[in-house]
Structure formats: C-alpha cells, structure tokens
Amino acid sequence: xxxxxxxxxxxxxxxxxxxxxxxxxxxxxxxxxxxxxxxxxxxxxxxxxxxxxxxxxxxxxxxxxxxxxxxxxxxxxxxxxxxxxxxxxxxxxxxxxxxxxxxxxxxxxxxxxxxxxxxxxxxxxxxxxxxxxxxxxxxxxxxxxxxxxxxxxxxxxxxxxxxxxxxxxxxxxxxxxxxxxxxxxxxxxxxxxxxxxxxxxxxxxxxxxxxxxxxxxxxxxxxxxxxxxxxxxxxxxxxxxxxxxxxxxxxxxxxxxxxxxxxxxxxxxxxxxxxxxxxxxxxxxxxxxxxxxxxxxxxxxxxxxxxxxxxxxxxxxxxxxxxxxxxxxxxxxxxxxxxxxxxxxxxxxxxxxxxxxxxxxxxxxxxxxxxxxxxxxxxxxxxxxxxxxxxxxxxxxxxxxxxxxxx
Amino acid sequence: xxxxxxxxxxxxxxxxxxxxxxxxxxxxxxxxxxxxxxxxxxxxxxxxxxxxxxxxxxxxxxxxxxxxxxxxxxxxxxxxxxxxxxxxxxxxxxxxxxxxxxxxxxxxxxxxxxxxxxxxxxxxxxxxxxxxxxxxxxxxxxxxxxxx
Numbered sequence: 061x062x063x064x065x066x067x068x069x070x071x072x073x074x075x076x077x078x079x080x081x082x083x084x085x086x087x088x089x090x091x092x093x094x095x096x097x098x099x100x101x102x103x104x105x106x107x108x109x110x111x112x113x114x115x116x117x118x119x120x121x122x123x124x125x126x127x128x129x130x131x132x133x134x135x136x137x138x139x140x141x142x143x144x145x146x147x148x149x150x151x152x153x154x155x156x157x158x159x160x161x162x163x164x165x166x167x168x169x170x171x172x173x174x175x176x177x178x179x180x181x182x183x184x185x186x187x188x189x190x191x192x193x194x195x196x197x198x199x200x201x202x203x204x205x206x207x208x209x210x211x212x213x214x215x216x217x218x219x220x221x222x223x224x225x226x227x228x229x230x231x232x233x234x235x236x237x238x239x240x241x242x243x244x245x246x247x248x249x250x251x252x253x254x255x256x257x258x259x260x261x262x263x264x265x266x267x268x269x270x271x272x273x274x275x276x277x278x279x280x281x282x283x284x285x286x287x288x289x290x291x292x293x294x295x296x297x298x299x300x301x302x303x304x305x306x307x308x309x310x311x312x313x314x315x316x317x318x319x320x321x322x323x324x325x326x327x328x329x330x331x332x333x334x335x336x337x338x339x340x341x342x343x344x345x346x347x348x349x350x351x352x353x354x355x356x357x358x359x360x361x362x363x364x365x366x367x368x369x370x371x372x373x374x375x376x377x378x379x380x381x382x383x384x385x386x387x388x389x390x391x392x393x394x395x396x397x398x399x400x401x402x403x404x405x406x407x408x409x410x411x412x413x414x415x416x417x418x419x420x421x422x423x424x425x426x427x428x429x430x431x432x433x434x435x436x437x438x439x440x441x442x443x444x445x446x447x448x449x450x451x452x453x454x455x456x457x458x459x460x461x462x463x464x465x466x467x
Numbered sequence: 468x469x470x471x472x473x474x475x476x477x478x479x480x481x482x483x484x485x486x487x488x489x490x491x492x493x494x495x496x497x498x499x500x501x502x503x504x505x506x507x508x509x510x511x512x513x514x515x516x517x518x519x520x521x522x523x524x525x526x527x528x529x530x531x532x533x534x535x536x537x538x539x540x541x542x543x544x545x546x547x548x549x550x551x552x553x554x555x556x557x558x559x560x561x562x563x564x565x566x567x568x569x570x571x572x573x574x575x576x577x578x579x580x581x582x583x584x585x586x587x588x589x590x591x592x593x594x595x596x597x598x599x600x601x602x603x604x605x606x607x608x609x610x611x612x613x614x615x
Contacts, residue, residue: 220527236483
C-alpha cells in the first residue's frame with residue numbers, strides 16, 4: 061500500500077493557519093533564514109539542483125527560471141504567486157493557502173531574495189474571497205513579526221478568467237487590463253510585470269521551497285521520480301470512493317492513486333477512464349494505469365500531470381457527454397485574442413454537440429481530429445494548445461463512444 | 468452616483484487598480500452599475516471602451532443590475548457527472564425563473580459558472596460566493612430558505 065508524504069502540506073491540521081506563532085514553532089521561516097545566509101546565486105543553484113519543477117502544470121525547472129530573472133541585473137523585479145487555480149477539479153492551492161499560508165509567503169520571500177525582488181503579488185482567483193481574507197491576515201502577521209524583511213506582498217484578485225492562469229495573461233490582469241496572453245518571447249523572467257523581470261510560480265511550487273532550503277537539494281531530489289522529484293498534491297473527483305486530496309511522492313502510479321488512496325470505483329462498478337491534470341488533460345484508459353504520475357511519464361503516454369486533478373469516470377459514463385461539457389468550457393474561456401483558439405474552440409464544441417445529439421457524421425470526427433492537431437500547434441498560448449487534448453485522446457482511446465453516436 | 472466615485476477614488480493610485488476597484492463596486496452593489504464604468508474610465512484615465520472592455524472580459528463581474536443573491540451553479544465536468552443538471556432543474560423550479568434570469572422581487576439571480584474550486588463535494592453551488600457542497604435537488608429549498 062502506497063503512503064502519503066506531506067511536504068507542502070506538512071503543517072496541515074497541525075497549526076492554526078491564522079496564528080504565525082504556530083508556524084514559527086513548527087520550524088517556520090528557517091528555510092528563509094538559511095537562504096539569507098547564502099549568496100543569491102547559491103540559493104538559485106540549490107533550487108536548481110533540487111530538481112523542483114513548476115507545480116502549476118508547465119513543469120519548468122524553478123531554479124533555472126529564477127536564474128533568467130537574476131541574470132538580467134535589473135534593479136526592479138517582481139515575484140508573483142499564481143493562485144488563480146481555475147482548472148476544473150483542482151483545489152490544491154486553496155487547501156495550501158487556507159491551511160498554511162505562511163509556507164507560501166516564506167517560499168515567495170526565498171524567491172525574492174534569490175532574484176533580488178522587493179515586491180510580490182499573490183494573484184488569487186476571485187472565487188476565493190474567503191482565502192484572500194486569510195492571506196491578508198497572514199501577510200499582516202508576517203510583516204509585524206518582521207519575517208519578510210523589506211519584501212512586501214500584496215494580494216490581487218482575479219475575476220473568473222481561466223486564461224489568467226497563463227502567466228503573461230495573469231500579468232496583464234495585475235496591470236489592470238483584459239487578461240489576454242502576450243506574445244512570447246520575451247518571457248516574463250526577462251520582461252514581465254510593468255516591463256520588469258518577473259518570476260511567476262504556482263502556490264505549490266512556493267510552498268515546497270522552505271523545506272528544500274532547510275533540508276537541502278539532495279534530500280529533495282531523492283524523493284519520488286528522478287526527473288520530477290518531490291511530491292505532488294492531487295485532488296480526486298468523479299467516480300471514486302474517496303473524493304479527497306492527497307500528497308504523494310511523484311513516483312506513485314495512477315493505479316495507486318485511484319485504488320489505494322481513492323478507494324477505487326464506488327458501487328462495484330468498473331473503471332472506464334481517468335482525466336488527470338484538469339479539464340485540459342488527456343483521458344487515460346485502463347491499460348496505462350501503472351504509469352507513474354510524474355510529469356515526463358505522463359507526457360510519454362499522451363497525458364499530462366498538469367495541476368494534479370484526478371477525475372475518474374466509471375463504466376456507465378458516456379465519454380461524448382463529458383467531452384461536450386469540456387468543449388463548452390473552452391469555448392467560454394477562450395480569450396478571443398488568437399483566431400485558432402477563438403474559432404477552434406467554438407467549432408470543436410459545435411461538432412461535439414452534433415455528435416452528442418446523434419446527428420454527427422464521420423466527417424465531423426475527421427474534422428475534430430484535424431482541428432485538434434492544428435490548434436495544438438497554432439494557438440498562441442497554453443489554453444488553446446491544450447484545449448483539444450481531451451478530444452484527441454478520447455477519439456484515440458474511446459472511439460467506440462463516438463461511433464455509437466454517429467448518425 | 469457620488470458613491471461610485473468614492474469607491475473608485477480609493478484605488479486611483481493603485482497600479483492597475485481598476486480591477487480591484489471593480490471588485491469593490493461589486494462588493495457594494497453585487498454588480499457593476501453601467502454608470503460606474505464611465506466614471507472608472509475617468510478615474511483611471513483610459514477610454515470608456517477600455518474600461519468597459521476590462522469589466523466585461525471577466526466573468527466574475529457583471530455589468531448591469533442583478534439580484535441581491537447570486538446563485539451560481541458549477542457546470543464543469545466533476546460537478547456535471549455528479550448531477551449538476553438535476554440541481555439546475557430544482558433551482559429553476561423553486562425560484563420560478565430560468566438560468567440567467569432574476570426573480571421579480573430582485574432577490575435571486577441564477578447563473579452558470581465554471582469550477583469554483585470546491586470539488587471535494589460535488590455538485591457545488593455558490594450564493595454570493597459562499598459555497599454549498601454535495602447539493603442535491605432535495606437540499607435546494609433548504610439552502611434558499613437561508614436567504615428568504
């Protein structure tokens with residue numbers, strides 16, 4: 061039986077999140093203290109060596125990202141925490157922020173010290189006003205205790221735009237604009253918020269940092285899968301007995317997640333599919349369940365670890381019905397800036413609706429495949445590029461469900 | 468009118484503050500009044516079209532009047548398979564309005580939303596952002612009664 065390992069959730073249920081003394085007594089801010097005793101470059105190299113990769117879904121080496129901002133030598137730089145978690149089926153960042161906000165603040169302060177930033181923002185989704193309140197209390201406490209030094213953190217609220225999870229769209233939103241992604245390069249670590257070098261990392265990425273600094277890169281890199289070390293917080297939804305969150309080493313398999321932690325499929329039904337990584341993730345059939353959940357293993361089977369959402373479907377689910385919901389989501393959330401996404405998400409949804417109504421044709425299926433391939437390379441940002449993944453993977457693995465709907 | 472200006476002025480010097488200002492307006496009125504957009508354009512020194520473009524880009528904002536209590540039903544996949552459609556029917560029946568409409572007394576508005584990040588207990592609805600979990604059609608009347 062696989063076991064949980066709690067690094068980012070190490071304080072879950074053990075401390076009062078709104079009492080910074082609890083956090084300090086549990087060893088809080090030791091990582092930051094350690095970082096500040098090192099040179100900036102040594103901190104960056106330590107994070108690089110730990111192998112920590114972005115937990116928001118893109119999986120970029122965090123230390124490497126920081127080094128781009130460090131190397132610019134600019135005087136003004138920014139640290140942004142991406143807390144816009146909008147990926148359906150995902151609520152891990154909320155769990156972290158509600159239960160251990162100081163851990164996030166400490167992680168941001170470590171990053172700020174390493175790259176040389178004095179100002180940080182937490183961009184928290186508008187649907188979490190109750191989390192924003194807690195964050196503001198935590199920031200106030202950290203400031204009054206002097207934990208953050210001369211680093212200032214401000215919370216900004218998102219307003220229900222999924223695309224703002226994309227880092228350049230998020231930056232546009234903090235600047236007070238429509239949240240439309242920028243053309244890249246330049247990337248935010250070089251030219252970001254108000255044209256200054258900016259590091260945008262996910263809540264979970266930041267929450268890993270205090271322990272990485274305290275216990276060292278070698279300790280961290282020895283946990284889980286080699287190419288994506290550490291743990292991942294996963295949220296289990298859909299047809300699974302335990303609809304809950306877990307934190308597991310990254311070499312845990314999908315089967316262990318669903319059966320050992322999730323307790324399997326309810327009501328004696330059989331497994332049909334799992335969509336991991338949120339609504340933009342690929343669908344995975346039974347034959348790949350022994351794959352490890354780490355970033356590269358998931359990519360290798362045509363799926364994605366993404367945000368760590370695990371959405372399980374039992375044998376009674378009609379894949380076309382679920383895909384119809386998903387394509388509607390993307391049609392709604394496309395920002396409209398680039399035409400492959402604006403038009404593509406709309407036409408994809410139209411075709412899926414035709415199929416769901418029993419009026420689709422083999423031409424529709426061929427066009428969905430073609431459109432999906434075009435979108436995955438032609439769209440401007442990750443939203444449009446990932447949007448066809450659920451369609452393409454289900455056409456591949458669950459063709460029977462589509463064919464049953466043909467006119 | 469003057470009230471809008473008081474709220475907007477507080478964010479005048481906040482870099483990129485128009486979105487925070489819209490949140491503040493919405494906390495006060497539960498929506499962004501049309502007239503406030505023109506004032507926001509002046510306060511934040513941008514064309515009206517841009518102030519309007521920002522307000523309407525974000526689905527958490529609503530330009531123009533809506534009910535005192537905004538009931539939002541998540542229609543993302545995890546809530547969908549958990550039976551969100553049945554909850555929609557129950558809400559429509561209970562309030563006598565369709566999705567997107569407001570009750571005649573101006574009390575309730577029904578809206579769809581995408582994921583609100585409470586997926587441990589689906590289906591989920593929110594009323595003025597407060598989440599309600601594991602909602603089933605038979606729970607709807609009891610939840611709405613809290614706001615009667």
